[in-house]
Amino acid sequence: MMSDAFSPVSSRSGAADTQMKTVVILISGRGSNLLALLEAKLPGRISAVISDRGEAQGLAFAQARGVATAVIDHRRYTSREAFDAALTEEVEAHRADLVVLAGFMRILGDDFVRRFAGRLLNIHPSLLPMFPGLKPHAQALAAGVKIHGCTVHFVTPSLDAGPIVVQAAVPVHGDDDQKSLAARVLVQEHRIYPQAVRWFLEDRLRLSPDGRVVLQGEGPPAQPLIAPASA
Numbered sequence: 001m002m003s004d005a006f007s008p009v010s011s012r013s014g015a016a017d018t019q020m021k022t023v024v025i026l027i028s029g030r031g032s033n034l035l036a037l038l039e040a041k042l043p044g045r046i047s048a049v050i051s052d053r054g055e056a057q058g059l060a061f062a063q064a065r066g067v068a069t070a071v072i073d074h075r076r077y078t079s080r081e082a083f084d085a086a087l088t089e090e091v092e093a094h095r096a097d098l099v100v101l102a103g104f105m106r107i108l109g110d111d112f113v114r115r116f117a118g119r120l121l122n123i124h125p126s127l128l129p130m131f132p133g134l135k136p137h138a139q140a141l142a143a144g145v146k147i148h149g150c151t152v153h154f155v156t157p158s159l160d161a162g163p164i165v166v167q168a169a170v171p172v173h174g175d176d177d178q179k180s181l182a183a184r185v186l187v188q189e190h191r192i193y194p195q196a197v198r199w200f201l202e203d204r205l206r207l208s209p210d211g212r213v214v215l216q217g218e219g220p221p222a223q224p225l226i227a228p229a230s231a
């Protein structure tokens with residue numbers, strides 16, 4: 001039996017949950033961040049999981065929990081604008097208060113980003129602004145940094161450059177390769193993404209009109225930097 005927080009949108013009827021915000025999650029592949037979000041007992045409703053690839057393994061995590069899924073296959077669209085328009089329509093159909101990119105591998109156009117400004121989050125596996133874009137773990141190893149990590153940020157039209165919400169740091173070990181480093185970072189991704197989404201759903205996190213992150217209740221319950229001693 002799934003919990004109320006993850007009931008599909010068709011079951012929206014109870015007066016008690018009319019205040020709950022609605023989350024739509026976009027994925028492209030494995031879906032481990034999606035799974036962390038699904039299992040986090042968030043104070044909101046995950047109304048849909050949308051993938052740009054029909055073969056994304058993460059779709060099964062949503063289906064197993066009765067969450068609606070949709071595939072907007074980017075290969076069926078001749079332009080990014082047409083893909084973005086179809087994606088916008090699907091996201092709007094699920095009444096998203098918050099759109100969460102969880103390993104979504106398409107670059108979204110400016111129109112999409114502007115439409116969901118202030119309610120569009122992404123996670124990137126590096127301590128931004130270091131190592132944006134592709135292969136951040138390889139970039140970190142090549143640079144020889146001793147500290148790496150992950151970042152949740154609001155999405156803006158500049159790739160991986162939006163206002164930072166929360167970061168978690170991990171050490172880089174001398175014998176690390178991309179796989180071992182990615183695995184260490186992923187553990188922290190699964191920690192900070194549900195945290196950031198929870199803040200948003202609790203109305204503690206917002207983007208101000210001048211593009212600053214406002215996080216209320218700073219201190220232990222709203223700590224935007226995690227540097228675990230045992231990572």
Ligand code: GRF
Nearest residue numbers: 030031032033103123124125
């Ligand atoms: C994660 O490392 C995420 O930070 C990056 O893509 C990866 C997706 O992994 N954007 P998963 O699909 O959530 O397992």
